[in-house]
Amino acid sequence: MYNSLEELIQHPVFYFFSEISKIPRGSGNEKAISDYLVQFAKERHLEVIQDEALNVIIKKPATNGYEDVPTLIIQGHMDMVCEKNQGTVHDFEKDPIQLRIVEDMLYATDTTLGADNGVAVAYALALLDSKEIPHPALEVVITTEEETTMGGALAVDPANFAGKILINIDSEEDHKLLVSSAGGIKTTQVLPIVWDKAPMNTAAYSLSVKGLKGGHSGMSIHKGRGNSNKIMGRILAGLADDVPYFLQQMNGGAATNAIPRETDAVILVSEDSIEKLEGKIDEWNNILKNELKTSDPEIHISLKKAEPEVPHVFSEQTKQKAIASLMLIPNGIQSMSMEIAGLVESSTNLGVVTTTETELHFESDARSSVKSLKEEIVKRARLVAETLGCGFLTENDYPEWPYNSDSKIRKVFEKVHREKYGKEPEIIAVHAGIECGIFIDKIAGLDAISIGPDMYNVHTPNEHLSIPSTINNWEYFLSVLKEMKSFDWEA
Numbered sequence: 001m002y003n004s005l006e007e008l009i010q011h012p013v014f015y016f017f018s019e020i021s022k023i024p025r026g027s028g029n030e031k032a033i034s035d036y037l038v039q040f041a042k043e044r045h046l047e048v049i050q051d052e053a054l055n056v057i058i059k060k061p062a063t064n065g066y067e068d069v070p071t072l073i074i075q076g077h078m079d080m081v082c083e084k085n086q087g088t089v090h091d092f093e094k095d096p097i098q099l100r101i102v103e104d105m106l107y108a109t110d111t112t113l114g115a116d117n118g119v120a121v122a123y124a125l126a127l128l129d130s131k132e133i134p135h136p137a138l139e140v141v142i143t144t145e146e147e148t149t150m151g152g153a154l155a156v157d158p159a160n161f162a163g164k165i166l167i168n169i170d171s172e173e174d175h176k177l178l179v180s181s182a183g184g185i186k187t188t189q190v191l192p193i194v195w196d197k198a199p200m201n202t203a204a205y206s207l208s209v210k211g212l213k214g215g216h217s218g219m220s221i222h223k224g225r226g227n228s229n230k231i232m233g234r235i236l237a238g239l240a241d242d243v244p245y246f247l248q249q250m251n252g253g254a255a256t257n258a259i260p261r262e263t264d265a266v267i268l269v270s271e272d273s274i275e276k277l278e279g280k281i282d283e284w285n286n287i288l289k290n291e292l293k294t295s296d297p298e299i300h301i302s303l304k305k306a307e308p309e310v311p312h313v314f315s316e317q318t319k320q321k322a323i324a325s326l327m328l329i330p331n332g333i334q335s336m337s338m339e340i341a342g343l344v345e346s347s348t349n350l351g352v353v354t355t356t357e358t359e360l361h362f363e364s365d366a367r368s369s370v371k372s373l374k375e376e377i378v379k380r381a382r383l384v385a386e387t388l389g390c391g392f393l394t395e396n397d398y399p400e401w402p403y404n405s406d407s408k409i410r411k412v413f414e415k416v417h418r419e420k421y422g423k424e425p426e427i428i429a430v431h432a433g434i435e436c437g438i439f440i441d442k443i444a445g446l447d448a449i450s451i452g453p454d455m456y457n458v459h460t461p462n463e464h465l466s467i468p469s470t471i472n473n474w475e476y477f478l479s480v481l482k483e484m485k486s487f488d489w490e491a
Helices: 012-021 031-043 115-129 151-155 228-242 271-291 316-328 371-387 408-421 436-442 467-483
Strands: 047-050 056-060 072-077 100-102 105-107 138-143 165-168 176-192 195-197 202-210 246-252 263-270 300-305 312-314 332-336 344-355 359-368 391-398 426-433 447-450 464-466
Touching: 012 115, 012 467, 031 047, 031 056, 031 115, 056 115, 072 115, 072 436, 105 467, 115 138, 115 464, 115 467, 151 391, 151 436, 165 408, 165 436, 176 316, 176 371, 176 408, 176 436, 202 228, 202 246, 202 271, 228 246, 228 263, 228 271, 228 316, 228 344, 246 312, 246 316, 263 271, 271 300, 312 316, 316 359, 332 371, 344 371, 344 426, 359 371, 359 426, 371 391, 408 447, 408 467, 436 447, 464 467
Parallel strands: 072 138, 072 165, 165 447, 176 426
Antiparallel strands: 047 056, 056 138, 100 105, 105 464, 176 359, 176 391, 176 447, 195 312, 202 263, 202 300, 246 263, 246 344, 332 344, 344 359
């Protein structure tokens, strides 16, 4: 067990993880980390390409004896989800991630850790930096904006690659080989706001949904965790039946691919309705604590006096459409796989709700391992928008990654796992967007696999990384690289 960060960073993987954790790298803010990777390559006299999307490709020749082994593409992404606990003083545009060790786990301090996907970057840098690790010719590609748009991978020029084998390092479970993933698309419903002057003799209150666990909208969607945006819709709809109120704004969630943990709204009520409103909020706390007692026992609905006074509110029609949007936009599991037990086949997550000066935006992340089912989810979401007189946009459409029954790189990983651990690895598919699908779509005949160490609660401030699993997975990865020399690639 490592007792200090100083001791931990003596390991090459954790040294580079510590180094990149000093560089802010939220999605859309990757220039600094991209430039760091370029400088890293130049200092080691490695061929490097930085494209317009800030993707970085670093190439390293094969070590002695591995010249005839097929060129290997190693891939991960440099960006991370930036979430922090409420009240935490941390600027993701400027501040480094504050690492800490708890037993055998690595955490950040009240923020996301960025192990998703800093682990891939750290593995790649440790490998590229080494003069002792045997390996075939390497083409390391670190992409941008994976967590938001997949824009980096979508912008990659396939002409920059000679390799036909790809190892993606963006999985989150040791001893498991990821061989298939879902495609996805972002949808946005846009509701124009009609403003009315705030009525006299009313008081403004901040209504908040907090205490939810959240999580990755693909990897955790099957856990039944509460979605704060959908819950806010239920509360606002329920209050409308009992307490007259005006709605001024609502904002919830931080990313479409994260199940939202917190949503806030500002409502105005007359002075003589305040006591009844407080009673209804107590009722909703009891209802939701009962419904989510297993998945989200810490859920809490709060009501606080808002300052300053609110000059404008939504018109009644805008309010009704906003509530209907929260209630009707598809959310959660839509279908389960009939081929792989327990695998979510299709889902959608209402991840972000935002109030601007002129519009309400409802942003969702739809996923499916079946293209036609993904299209069906989008069609239903579009019908909701059109029925409510809203605009509707789609973007960041990326392909699914189909299972390859004849994958040679999978066979190498299986062989090494049997010899190293005395058992078969678990072959899995995930309900999440993995960049492998995009690379397979770009590079004809590409054979791909995804690996990674044990990570927990990614996309939340409770994200943590198993230190022993990271080291074990790294050693497994190096054993595979070594074995590639002995494998019959023509069989």
